Structure formats: structure tokens, C-alpha cells
Amino acid sequence: MAEELLKLQNIYKNFGNVKVLKDVNIKINKGEVVALIGDNGAGKSTLIKVITGVHSPNSGKVFFKEKEVQIKSVAQSRKMGIEAVYQERALCDQQELYRNIFAGREITNSIGFLDIKKQRKEAEKILRDYIGFTSKAITVDSQVMGLSGGEKQGVAFGRSLYFNSDLIVLDEPTMGLSIQETEKVLNFVKGLKNENKSAIFIDHNIIHVYGAADRFIILDRGEVVGEFNKEDISREELVQRMIQLHESGKIKVED
Amino acid sequence: MNNLLNSYFVKTHKLEISITIIAVVLFLIYFLGAPHVFTRFPIYRAFMQSMPFFGIIAISATFVVTLGEIDLSFPSIVGITSLIFGIIMTSTDGNFFIAFILATSLGMFAGLVNGLLVTKIGIPSIVATIGTLFFWRGLVNVISQGSGIAIVDVADGTWHHMIFVEKLFGKIPMQFIWFIVLTGLMQWVYRYHKFGNHIHFVGDNKASAQMMGINVDNVKIIAFVQLGFFSALAGIFTMYEMLYFWPTQGEGLMLTTLAAVFVGGTSVFGGRGTIFGTFIGVLIIGSLESGIVALGLSGFYVKFINGLMITVAVTVYALIQRRKS
Numbered sequence: 001m002a003e004e005l006l007k008l009q010n011i012y013k014n015f016g017n018v019k020v021l022k023d024v025n026i027k028i029n030k031g032e033v034v035a036l037i038g039d040n041g042a043g044k045s046t047l048i049k050v051i052t053g054v055h056s057p058n059s060g061k062v063f064f065k066e067k068e069v070q071i072k073s074v075a076q077s078r079k080m081g082i083e084a085v086y087q088e089r090a091l092c093d094q095q096e097l098y099r100n101i102f103a104g105r106e107i108t109n110s111i112g113f114l115d116i117k118k119q120r121k122e123a124e125k126i127l128r129d130y131i132g133f134t135s136k137a138i139t140v141d142s143q144v145m146g147l148s149g150g151e152k153q154g155v156a157f158g159r160s161l162y163f164n165s166d167l168i169v170l171d172e173p174t175m176g177l178s179i180q181e182t183e184k185v186l187n188f189v190k191g192l193k194n195e196n197k198s199a200i201f202i203d204h205n206i207i208h209v210y211g212a213a214d215r216f217i218i219l220d221r222g223e224v225v226g227e228f229n230k231e232d233i234s235r236e237e238l239v240q241r242m243i244q245l246h247e248s249g250k251i252k253v254e255d
Numbered sequence: 256m257n258n259l260l261n262s263y264f265v266k267t268h269k270l271e272i273s274i275t276i277i278a279v280v281l282f283l284i285y286f287l288g289a290p291h292v293f294t295r296f297p298i299y300r301a302f303m304q305s306m307p308f309f310g311i312i313a314i315s316a317t318f319v320v321t322l323g324e325i326d327l328s329f330p331s332i333v334g335i336t337s338l339i340f341g342i343i344m345t346s347t348d349g350n351f352f353i354a355f356i357l358a359t360s361l362g363m364f365a366g367l368v369n370g371l372l373v374t375k376i377g378i379p380s381i382v383a384t385i386g387t388l389f390f391w392r393g394l395v396n397v398i399s400q401g402s403g404i405a406i407v408d409v410a411d412g413t414w415h416h417m418i419f420v421e422k423l424f425g426k427i428p429m430q431f432i433w434f435i436v437l438t439g440l441m442q443w444v445y446r447y448h449k450f451g452n453h454i455h456f457v458g459d460n461k462a463s464a465q466m467m468g469i470n471v472d473n474v475k476i477i478a479f480v481q482l483g484f485f486s487a488l489a490g491i492f493t494m495y496e497m498l499y500f501w502p503t504q505g506e507g508l509m510l511t512t513l514a515a516v517f518v519g520g521t522s523v524f525g526g527r528g529t530i531f532g533t534f535i536g537v538l539i540i541g542s543l544e545s546g547i548v549a550l551g552l553s554g555f556y557v558k559f560i561n562g563l564m565i566t567v568a569v570t571v572y573a574l575i576q577r578r579k580s
């Protein structure tokens with residue numbers, strides 16, 4: 001029996017009058033990569049932001065490691081062991097890389113002054129070991145502003161890897177990347193399983209998703225409309241289901 | 256020369272270097288134009304005496320501006336906190352501690368109100384603080400009924416008077432020493448404390464800062480609160496210098512203070528700024544009036560040249576920034 005890591009129960013989220021998530025129930029096991037798929041505006045990013053503490057749900061329960069939790073802030077979710085690479089990258093353009101990597105969880109002394117030396121040293125390690133930056137033009141003191149899309153993604157990735165976590169959430173991580181960069185990201189996602197880490201992986205490209213994930217959850221206008229294990233569905237079938245959903249607004253599940 | 260221009264320090268301190276050059280040129284003009292004044296000590300003593308009153312607030316306001324916010328209410332916070340300081344000093348026969356604590360607490364409370372209006376109610380800071388600007392000044396008028404308060408009897412000759420505004424070695428006004436110390440301290444916080452770091456991230460990109468786990472609202476609230484505190488402190492310094500409270504106290508501070516911040520190179524768009532630059536900005540803006548008069552121009556030029564300085568400085572910064580991105 002797989003060990004449960006995260007469970008969402010009857011999650012609702014509104015922005016004003018707009019109901020973005022409607023009665024969402026999902027479960028993620030330890031060491032499992034779950035793909036979240038659905039059209040633009042389906043609520044995928046909102047759902048993961050509920051998990052990472054950016055948004056709090058209007059109602060519903062969240063369980064982490066089988067204990068009910070209220071994720072009130074990003075800091076708290078990080079502390080529990082959840083890391084994220086957001087669609088928006090979540091970097092600040094005019095600040096140095098070493099500051100971006102540690103923003104919100106700075107290395108400080110007891111009265112809150114930054115240990116700049118240590119932050120720069122650790123950031124150096126992240127650039128070299130986790131991201132594999134070789135360009136001399138990019139240093140820990142570079143501002144984010146001058147980085148390419150792939151490099152920014154690299155920094156967001158390196159950051160999420162450096163801090164030990166049980167669950168990594170990846171929101172459209174391959175968006176705007178070159179073919180090689182995309183390959184790297186997909187290999188990384190597959191590699192997570194070896195470390196018994198779990199991941200939620202959002203991507204538009206079914207081919208990417210199919211190769212990397214164990215299970216697929218389909219979200220449509222704020223509702224979970226289908227869930228498949230990889231053993232039970234071929235790539236072609238999955239594509240077929242998505243096209244169906246697109247055309248009819250429904251998924252036929254025959255079993 | 257080329258090497259020097261491309262060095263790391265120069266690249267990362269373009270704003271600070273530009274502002275310093277502007278200040279040096281300005282003081283050279285003073286020096287060459289009015290040597291009889293600028294080769295003697297009294298003009299510098301006068302500068303050291305007057306600059307800290309708005310300088311302290313300018314340093315503190317740099318935090319708020321770096322957030323991409325603005326506070327227009329500080330002149331009235333100076334007013335209300337000075338009034339309370341005066342009332343308590345005179346009614347307690349000069350109990351400095353009570354007066355100091357209550358005045359600065361009120362300053363922080365006024366800052367808290369600004370912070371809550373901006374973050375929890377969602378009013379843009381420029382609008383919210385225009386409201387509180389009028390509110391606190393109005394309250395000053397209501398309470399004081401338009402009359403001033405003399406604190407000569409309870410403040411003159413005391414130890415607190417000495418440490419606030421008397422002259423060190425008979426030459427250097429104490430307020431200037433405090434100003435330097437506070438500038439150094441705030442520079443340290445701005446660049447090397449978690450709070451200063453968060454100020455930069457929130458000012459740069461609020462949404463990203465939140466996703467990185469920074470409590471955006473708290474950072475903003477604390478920024479307004481510290482500005483309330485330093486406005487009160489500046490008011491208390493002024494009270495000791497003048498030994499008198501008058502109901503318009505603080506009203507003249509708005510333009511000089513904000514001008515010092517902007518001339519200093521802190522970006523109105525947020526995310527980037529410099530405390531050192533604000534300090535130099537204070538030297539520039541605070542010296543203009545006497546400098547212009549010493550040069551033999553009439554006082555009518557003061558505003559004009561002030562305006563010119565601000566416009567030239569912000570244009571230079573905008574150009575530096577454009578070349579970068």
C-alpha cells in the first residue's frame with residue numbers, strides 16, 4: 001500500500017464571484033509524480049498555490065503526511081517540505097541571484113542580519129552543482145534581469161532542489177525552454193522518484209507529461225473530471241480523452 | 256581609465272557615483288563663487304544644524320519609496336507628535352522619558368494607520384497619506400487651538416537638551432552626529448538586514464515576493480511604522496533646537512525631504528535605492544538655499560534651482576537605468 005503524502009478534500013476557491021476551484025479532491029503518494037492537466041484557466045495554478053500557501057482555500061481540508069494542516073503561508077508550506085517552481089518563476093528582476101535564491105528564508109544571525117558570505121557561497125554551489133551554469137557572465141551577483149528564460153528557470157529549479165523537500169510542485173516548467181533545456185527538466189522530474197520525492201507536474205504537452213508522470217489528473221473549469229494511472233491508459237488514449245474533453249466539455253469514462 | 260570604469264564597484268554603484276559627482280560639482284560652484292563664505296566654518300555649522308531635521312526623515316522615507324509606495328503624511332506626523340511632546344514636557348515638568356515614549360509611540364501609531372489603510376483596505380498610498388496628512392494636521396489645530404507651546408523652561412540646560420542639540424566640542428551640533436549614526440545604521444539595515452532585503456523584493460515585484468514566502472503586508476506596515484517613528488524623532492530634535500512648538504511645525508518638510516530621496520537616486524518604481532544617495536541628496540537639497548544666497552543670487556532662485564536639480568538628477572538616473580535594461 002502506497003504511503004500518502006498529500007491529500008486535498010473538498011477544496012473550494014473563489015476570487016470574488018469567480019469560482020475557480022469546485023470541490024477538488026486529490027491525493028499524492030510518496031515517491032509519486034502526478035501530472036495535472038487541463039486547459040488554460042482550468043485552475044491548475046490556483047490549485048498548486050493552495051498547496052504552497054500563496055492562496056488559502058475558501059473551504060476544504062488539507063492533509064499532509066496524514067495530518068490535517070492549515071497552510072497559511074508560503075513560509076509554512078516550505079517548512080513542511082513543499083517546494084515550488086511557479087509558472088511566473090517567482091524571481092525579482094533587480095535583485096541579485098544570491099538574494100533571490102534565499103529570499104523569504106535568508107541565512108541570518110540571531111538579530112536578522114544576513115550572512116552575505118554564506119548566502120553567496122551556497123548560491124555559488126547551487127549555480128554550479130544543481131543548475132550547471134557554465135557561462136562566466138552569470139555570477140551569484142548578477143541581477144535576474146539579464147538572464148534568459150531558460151536561465152531564470154534554472155535558478156527557480158536550483159532553488160527548489162537545494163532546500164530539502166518531500167514534494168516539488170512544477171507549474172509549466174518547460175514553457176519557453178529550448179529542446180535541450182526541456183530534456184533536462186523532464187529527466188529531472190523522472191529522477192525525483194529515485195529519491196522517493198513526490199512531484200506535481202503541470203505541462204501543456206501531453207508527450208512530456210506522459211513520459212514523466214505515474215498518474216494523470218484532469219482538471220476542467222475548476223473540477224477534477226478524470227484520473228488515470230499510467231498502467232491503465234496509453235498515450236494515444238490520453239490524448240484522445242483530452243480532445244474529447246475539449247470538444248464536448250465531458251470525459252467519457254467507460255469501465 | 257577604461258578598466259576603472261568597468262570595475263565591479265563602479266558597475267554596481269553608478270547611482271552613488273553620479274550623485275557624489277553632482278554634489279562635488281555643486282560644492283565646487285559654492286566654493287569658487289563665494290569663497291568668503293565657504294572657506295569659513297560657520298556655514299558648515301549651519302548646515303549641520305539644519306540638515307538633520309529633514310535628513311532623518313529622508314533616510315527613513317527611502318525605505319517606503321523603495322517599496323514603490325509614498326508617504327505624504329509625515330509633515331503632519333511631525334506636527335502631532337511634536338505637539339504631544341510639548342504638552343507632556345510642560346505638564347510633567349520636563350519628564351523626558353514619558354514625553355519621548357508617548358510621542359514616538361504616537362508616531363508609530365500614525366504609521367500603523369497608514370500601513371493598514373494601504374495593505375488591508377487597499378487604498379493607494381498616495382491617496383491614503385493625503386488623507387492622514389490633513390487628518391493629523393487638523394487634529395494639531397483642534398488641540399492646540401492655533402497657539403504654540405514653549406518648552407524652554409523644562410528643556411533648556413537639561414541633559415536631554417545636551418545630547419540632542421548642543422555642540423560637541425563647542426563646534427559640532429549633536430543632531431548631526433545622530434544623523435550620521437542613524438544613516439549608518441539604516442544603511443546597514445537597508446542592505447544587510449532581512450527587513451531591508453524584503454523591502455527590495457516587495458518593491459521589485461509584489462507577487463513574486465509573496466511566492467517567495469515574504470509577508471508583503473507586514474513588510475509594508477513596518478515600513479510605514481518606522482517612518483512614523485523617525486518623523487516623531489525629527490520633531491523632537493526640532494523641538495529641542497527651537498525650544499518651541501508651533502502649530503505649523505513640519506509643514507515645510509515635504510518637498511525638501513522627498514526631493515532628497517529622489518535626487519539621491521532611489522527609484523520611484525520601487526525595488527532599487529540607496530541610503531548613501533539619500534544622504535548626499537540631503538547635503539545637496541539642504542545646502543541649496545544658503546548656497547544660492549551666498550553666491551549672490553536672490554532668494555527667488557532657490558525654488559527654481561531646486562527644481563532644476565531634481566529634474567536633472569532624475570533624468571540622469573532614468574537614462575542610466577534605460578541603458579541597463
Ligand SMILES: Nc1ncnc2c1ncn2[C@@H]1O[C@H](COP(=O)(O)OP(=O)(O)O)[C@@H](O)[C@H]1O
Pocket residue numbers: 015018020038039040041042043044045046047
Ligand atoms: N489572483 C487571482 N485573482 C483573480 N482571479 C484569478 C487569480 N488567479 C487566477 N485567477 C483566475 O482563475 C482562473 C484559473 O486560473 P489559473 O489557476 O491560473 O489557471 P491555469 O493555471 O489552469 O491556466 C482564471 O480564470 C484566472 O483568471
Ligand SMILES: [Mg+2]
Pocket residue numbers: 044045046087171
Ligand atoms: Mg497556470
